[in-house]
Amino acid sequence: AQKITQTQPGMFVQEKEAVTLDCTYDTSDQSYGLFWYKQPSSGEMIFLIYQGSYDEQNATEGRYSLNFQKARKSANLVISASQLGDSAMYFCAMRDRASKIIFGSGTRLSIRP
Amino acid sequence: DTGVSQDPRHKITKRGQNVTFRCDPISEHNRLYWYRQTLGQGPEFLTYFQNEAQLEKSRLLSDRFSAERPKGSFSTLEIQRTEQGDSAMYLCASSLGGENRGGNEQFFGPGTRLTVL
Numbered sequence A: 001a002q003k004i005t006q007t008q009p010g011m012f013v014q015e016k017e018a019v020t021l022d023c024t025y026d027t028s029d030q031s032y033g034l035f036w037y038k039q040p041s042s043g044e045m046i047f048l049i050y051q052g053s054y055d056e057q058n059a060t061e062g063r064y065s066l067n068f069q070k071a072r073k074s075a076n077l078v079i080s081a082s083q084l085g086d087s088a089m090y091f092c093a094m095r096d097r098a099s100k101i102i103f104g105s106g107t108r109l110s111i112r113p
Numbered sequence B: 001d002t003g004v005s006q007d008p009r010h011k012i013t014k015r016g017q018n019v020t021f022r023c024d025p026i027s028e029h030n031r032l033y034w035y036r037q038t039l040g041q042g043p044e045f046l047t048y049f050q051n052e053a054q055l056e057k058s059r060l061l062s063d064r065f066s067a068e069r070p071k072g073s074f075s076t077l078e079i080q081r082t083e084q085g086d087s088a089m090y091l092c093a094s095s096l097g098g099e100n101r102g103g104n105e106q107f108f109g110p111g112t113r114l115t116v117l
Helices: none
Strands: A003-005 A010-014 A019-021 A024-026 A033-039 A046-052 A064-069 A074-079 A088-095 A101-103 A107-112 B005-007 B010-013 B019-024 B031-037 B044-050 B053-057 B065-068 B075-079 B088-095 B112-116
Touching (some): A003 A088, A010 A019, A019 A107, A024 A074, A033 A064, A046 A064, A074 A088, A101 B031, A101 B044, B005 B088, B010 B019, B031 B075, B075 B088
Parallel strands (some): A010 A107, B010 B112
Antiparallel strands (some): A003 A024, A033 A046, A033 A088, A088 A101, A088 A107, B005 B019, B019 B075, B044 B053, B065 B075, B088 B112
């Protein structure tokens, strides 16, 4: 069965530092996609970044990059130069071949000024 | 506003009553998803549509739950005989579909928060 694991329930980071949020996944599919979403306290889910299983290069979107290590089945999110507005819940998610989406339990990131 | 919209934003109901939620996806998106999110947890997949066809349903979607997308545009999620355990945020998302990044990006609505008393 597909599964997403986020082992960090909460993290505190100093403003302007880089932060890595961990995500591992389990699937027997060869074709899948990995996502990261941000959910601020207001509740909306904001798409951050996507990585396809056949993409050879790590995805990047502005200050966000996805460290994709296929053999280890990990898809960590790296946020460079963190900002106070980055404080939120972050969810890793996976789409399988049948387009079903599975989310992890999330990591609450708090940025200290 | 051209994003995903959901109605109502909040619903309070008594146990045993039926409730119906509506989702209007982004107009050119052919895929529509329903999720349920309880406090402190990630969203849980419920079901999804490709145009008007319901292609997959989670085991979480008991026979009290039904979803429709009759014309391939808006969708409704109905919960019959609500229970206190149904209290949650119900999220709708839409996407273009397809294998590339743009096709897979799901845009979420603001959600409907259901409270069952």
